[in-house]
Amino acid sequence: MSDIDPLLITLGMFAAMFVMLLLGTPLSWSLLTVGMGFAYFLWGSGALELLTISAFSSMDNFILVALPMFIFMGLMLERSGITDDLFEMMNKLMGAQPGGLGVGTIVLCALIAAMAGVSGAATVSLGVIALPAMLKRGYSKKLATGTIMAGGALGFLIPPSVLMILYAFLAKESIGKLFAAGLIPGLMLAAIYIIYILIVSRINPSIAPPLAEAERVDWKGKLRSLKALILPGTLIVTVLACIILGITTPSEASAIGAAGAVICAAIYRTLTFNMMKDVLLDTTRIMGMLIWITLTAIFFSKVYIGLGAGYLLQDLVEDSSLAPMAVIVAMLACYYVLGMFLDDFAIVFITVPLFVPVVELLGFDPVWFAILFIVSMQSAYLTPPFGYNLFYMRSVAPPSVTIYDLYLAAIPFILLQILGLALLVMFPQIALWLPELIYGS
Amino acid sequence: MLSVCHLVSWVDRLSETVGKAISWMCLAIIAVMLYEIAARYFFNSPTSWAHEVTTMLYGTFCIMAGTYTHRYQGHVRSEALYHLFSRRGKAIVDTLTGSLVLFVLIMFFVASVDFAWDSWQRAEVSSRSTWAPPLYPFKTVLPLAVGLIALQSAAHLVRDICVAFNVGCDACADRGVEAEH
Amino acid sequence: TTNLRMQTYWGREASDVFAAFGGDVRTASNGTLRVRHFTGSSLVPDAEMFQAVSNGTIDMCQGYAGYWPGQLDIAGIESGLPGAWTSYDEAQYVFRHKGLLELIREAYAENNVHYMGPIFGGPFDLLTKEPVNSLEDLKNMRIRATPAVARILQAFDIPTVFLPGSELYVGLSTGTIDGVIYAGTNEYVGMKLYEVAKHYTSLGMVYPGYCDQILVNMDVWNAMSEEEQKVMELAYEKHASHMNTWMVSGSIDAGGSGKFEMNKLNAEDSARLRRAAEVIWEDEAAKSERNRKAIDILKETALATGRA
Numbered sequence: 001m002s003d004i005d006p007l008l009i010t011l012g013m014f015a016a017m018f019v020m021l022l023l024g025t026p027l028s029w030s031l032l033t034v035g036m037g038f039a040y041f042l043w044g045s046g047a048l049e050l051l052t053i054s055a056f057s058s059m060d061n062f063i064l065v066a067l068p069m070f071i072f073m074g075l076m077l078e079r080s081g082i083t084d085d086l087f088e089m090m091n092k093l094m095g096a097q098p099g100g101l102g103v104g105t106i107v108l109c110a111l112i113a114a115m116a117g118v119s120g121a122a123t124v125s126l127g128v129i130a131l132p133a134m135l136k137r138g139y140s141k142k143l144a145t146g147t148i149m150a151g152g153a154l155g156f157l158i159p160p161s162v163l164m165i166l167y168a169f170l171a172k173e174s175i176g177k178l179f180a181a182g183l184i185p186g187l188m189l190a191a192i193y194i195i196y197i198l199i200v201s202r203i204n205p206s207i208a209p210p211l212a213e214a215e216r217v218d219w220k221g222k223l224r225s226l227k228a229l230i231l232p233g234t235l236i237v238t239v240l241a242c243i244i245l246g247i248t249t250p251s252e253a254s255a256i257g258a259a260g261a262v263i264c265a266a267i268y269r270t271l272t273f274n275m276m277k278d279v280l281l282d283t284t285r286i287m288g289m290l291i292w293i294t295l296t297a298i299f300f301s302k303v304y305i306g307l308g309a310g311y312l313l314q315d316l317v318e319d320s321s322l323a324p325m326a327v328i329v330a331m332l333a334c335y336y337v338l339g340m341f342l343d344d345f346a347i348v349f350i351t352v353p354l355f356v357p358v359v360e361l362l363g364f365d366p367v368w369f370a371i372l373f374i375v376s377m378q379s380a381y382l383t384p385p386f387g388y389n390l391f392y393m394r395s396v397a398p399p400s401v402t403i404y405d406l407y408l409a410a411i412p413f414i415l416l417q418i419l420g421l422a423l424l425v426m427f428p429q430i431a432l433w434l435p436e437l438i439y440g441s
Numbered sequence: 442m443l444s445v446c447h448l449v450s451w452v453d454r455l456s457e458t459v460g461k462a463i464s465w466m467c468l469a470i471i472a473v474m475l476y477e478i479a480a481r482y483f484f485n486s487p488t489s490w491a492h493e494v495t496t497m498l499y500g501t502f503c504i505m506a507g508t509y510t511h512r513y514q515g516h517v518r519s520e521a522l523y524h525l526f527s528r529r530g531k532a533i534v535d536t537l538t539g540s541l542v543l544f545v546l547i548m549f550f551v552a553s554v555d556f557a558w559d560s561w562q563r564a565e566v567s568s569r570s571t572w573a574p575p576l577y578p579f580k581t582v583l584p585l586a587v588g589l590i591a592l593q594s595a596a597h598l599v600r601d602i603c604v605a606f607n608v609g610c611d612a613c614a615d616r617g618v619e620a621e622h
Numbered sequence: 623t624t625n626l627r628m629q630t631y632w633g634r635e636a637s638d639v640f641a642a643f644g645g646d647v648r649t650a651s652n653g654t655l656r657v658r659h660f661t662g663s664s665l666v667p668d669a670e671m672f673q674a675v676s677n678g679t680i681d682m683c684q685g686y687a688g689y690w691p692g693q694l695d696i697a698g699i700e701s702g703l704p705g706a707w708t709s710y711d712e713a714q715y716v717f718r719h720k721g722l723l724e725l726i727r728e729a730y731a732e733n734n735v736h737y738m739g740p741i742f743g744g745p746f747d748l749l750t751k752e753p754v755n756s757l758e759d760l761k762n763m764r765i766r767a768t769p770a771v772a773r774i775l776q777a778f779d780i781p782t783v784f785l786p787g788s789e790l791y792v793g794l795s796t797g798t799i800d801g802v803i804y805a806g807t808n809e810y811v812g813m814k815l816y817e818v819a820k821h822y823t824s825l826g827m828v829y830p831g832y833c834d835q836i837l838v839n840m841d842v843w844n845a846m847s848e849e850e851q852k853v854m855e856l857a858y859e860k861h862a863s864h865m866n867t868w869m870v871s872g873s874i875d876a877g878g879s880g881k882f883e884m885n886k887l888n889a890e891d892s893a894r895l896r897r898a899a900e901v902i903w904e905d906e907a908a909k910s911e912r913n914r915k916a917i918d919i920l921k922e923t924a925l926a927t928g929r930a
């Protein structure tokens with residue numbers, strides 16, 4: 001075992017990672033190659049075993065079974081046509097207000113977030129459905145794309161959430177607790193976006209005009225449109241109740257959700273053999289990416305910790321006279337910086353083993369910190385240069401929308417996310433109230 | 442040159458077939474878990490095997506899925522600088538990093554063969570439930586998956602070399618669709 | 623100097639005990655041996671520590687053989703079979719006087735691992751949401767138990783369920799499970815389980831309820847000088863006693879903290895449990911010649927102490 005300065009190891013490993021990423025090497029291969037290089041030269045051949053053990057531990061885990069299930073569920077619902085129906089409903093309900101379509105889009109994002117485990121689903125499907133509708137009605141490019149990108153990121157905060165499952169797996173936390181803790185902050189963030197949209201559309205109605213008179217419907221039409229909520233609503237409540245109330249394990253609840261999604265698609269008459277094949281193949285493709293990032297990032301972080309560098313942070317915190325809250329703020333700042341360059345899964349695997357012990361050492365609630373982390377990752381989806389929702393939006397938006405429009409569109413929403421984060425830091429009860437209510441404290 | 446091209450497209454088809462075959466395991470996972478829930482709640486007799494069967498199905502599915510993802514260049518990368526390169530520039534950079542990655546994957550493959558072989562020799566069984574199924578078949582999935590990934594990496598590398606040195610043919614030109622996340 | 627990476631399955635709560643062990647090794651070896659301690663799962667999953675030591679991924683570990691009966695024949699016996707011993711002294715008698723320690727050392731040596739010796743833990747009993755006075759009371763409860771214990775419970779038609787450790791709190795609070803047999807009061811306090819299930823029932827199956835060990839990679843062990851090996855042995859002996867005191871004291875403190883309703887299974891049911899455990903003893907004995915010898919030791923001890 002080497003006695004090389006942990007600071008040097010830290011710089012070396014992260015610099016090497018950065019170079020490989022810049023050269024366009026896929027994230028998982030970068031983590032694998034850098035981890036292997038440092039492990040082999042500073043640890044010895046025993047480190048190869050560390051890689052196989054890390055790989056097998058991400059295969060041999062009952063908790064992670066929920067990942068493909070929730071991904072499958074989200075994809076199945078997306079293809080079933082439920083999203084179109086729901087958008088039609090929002091259109092009828094809110095279209096008459098200035099900014100109404102934007103508000104409806106946020107509400108729809110929150111609904112999709114409660115059906116899907118990942119964040120891509122809402123951004124892509126609403127980019128296809130809601131963006132053209134908003135642009136056609138004269139919404140400004142920036143408000144329309146910003147709304148969809150920020151709303152789409154809610155997928156990881158409002159349960160079910162793949163990111164929370166991974167966090168729970170790494171931090172040995174309960175999935176049920178994290179899900180319960182994420183619900184209210186997710187709704188709060190959605191409310192913040194809605195208030196913002198209503199304010200800007202009040203100040204300047206031309207960027208978010210209401211529907212033309214002819215397109216509006218009366219209250220009967222509005223009431224009738226609500227029936228689009230029945231199926232997805234039932235499914236959402238069933239799955240969340242199973243997890244949060246502990247009727248089944250989270251993994252089993254995810255299977256119920258997946259089966260429920262198939263049933264929904266059948267009722268919508270959109271379930272075909274080809275559609276099933278497509279959904280299965282897409283699940284395969286996403287899981288293949290996810291699990292290889294998982295195992296290589298676990299390996300990378302174990303090498304980093306094993307070389308003694310993991311203590312760098314804990315020593316730093318223990319020796320320093322920083323106020324505990326300052327440490328939390330520093331960690332969140334670190335998440336924002338990492339979020340500009342790295343994938344959220346890479347960030348969770350690299351930082352959770354390092355940060356969570358420190359958070360516990362300082363006497364903070366790890367569940368609360370988990371929610372702060374997830375909210376920070378909301379921003380990571382929007383911050384350039386590496387932000388998934390920027391890419392998704394770019395891939396579905398009309399050519400008139402440039403990547404720079406998207407950068408500008410994201411800024412107000414990033415500020416709103418920081419506002420939400422600040423509220424959570426100041427009032428932890430926003431996150432902790434629900435889990436404490438359900439599980440006692 | 443032609444036979445190399447054949448080999449490359451054969452590897453592509455292999456990854457494709459494997460991906461399509463394992464994708465159905467998702468439905469098997471759902472079925473097993475629903476059975477377990479029913480056994481527990483309606484018949485008050487939880488099975489001793491369901492959670493381990495599910496875990497093995499999941500583990501096999503997800504690790505093997507990497508090959509299919511790789512076939513379509515679906516492993517996420519940062520495009521910040523990369524997208525500025527020309528097609529040939531990309532191929533040159535990929536040739537350099539790709540050879541390094543392939544080397545590391547081969548090391549990984551060797552280590553994972555040892556890992557599985559160890560388990561066969563110990564005749565290892567699971568320590569998690571009263572069911573105690575043998576673990577070595579499940580552990581053997583790891584070298585299989587890593588081997589397939591390494592193979593697909595080699596195929597991508599051959600293609601990159603062809604583009605980098607301008608000796609491409611039709612089979613090599615198909616780098617796979619850039620799949621979205 | 624030799625740096626030794628040592629992982630344990632314990633978290634930060636035991637850091638002081640391991641710091642003391644590391645300090646002893648360093649001082650007694652004049653700084654030629656240095657132990658770098660890693661908490662549970664921080665390098666390899668706790669269940670893979672035996673294999674990781676065997677392959678030299680980590681140099682040593684404090685583990686619990688209950689994680690690897692599928693990898694090593696004698697592990698089930700080593701970790702503490704139901705009915706195996708009833709007191710600390712008896713466990714010491716079995717290991718050090720009757721030779722179980724040598725049998726275990728031989729088994730680990732075949733896997734390139736040096737077994738330093740046992741570290742006895744505290745109680746390992748039942749925690750439930752509702753009071754339990756007899757085995758009959760358990761028949762309508764879903765219990766989360768280790769495989770060995772699950773086999774015994776199944777003999778009494780008590781349903782057992784699998785749930786990962788991190789889900790126990792929510793599982794108990796919401797009724798996915800009605801009880802756990804996972805550890806002792808000390809660990810139940812550490813996991814805050816008393817908040818959701820406060821009925822603690824001593825089953826009277828086995829005490830010490832679990833048994834840790836220290837494993838060292840054989841190549842690392844053989845590379846040490848005779849003096850260094852002696853240093854390790856002395857430090858281990860002190861640590862084993864220190865750790866045992868720490869675990870047992872924690873359990874007594876936790877048991878008397880008012881967080882639990884303490885209860886005891888009636889003597890007749892405890893005896894029924896121990897008798898049911900004999901099936902497991904036979905299964906273990908059938909695994910290998912060595913296991914047969916180990917089980918014979920347990921049987922002789924049970925006779926000598928008047929339990930059988």
Ligand code: NA
Pocket residue numbers: 112113114115116117118154155156157158159160161
């Ligand atoms: Na979600």
Ligand code: NA
Pocket residue numbers: 339340341342379380381382383384385386387388
């Ligand atoms: Na970003």
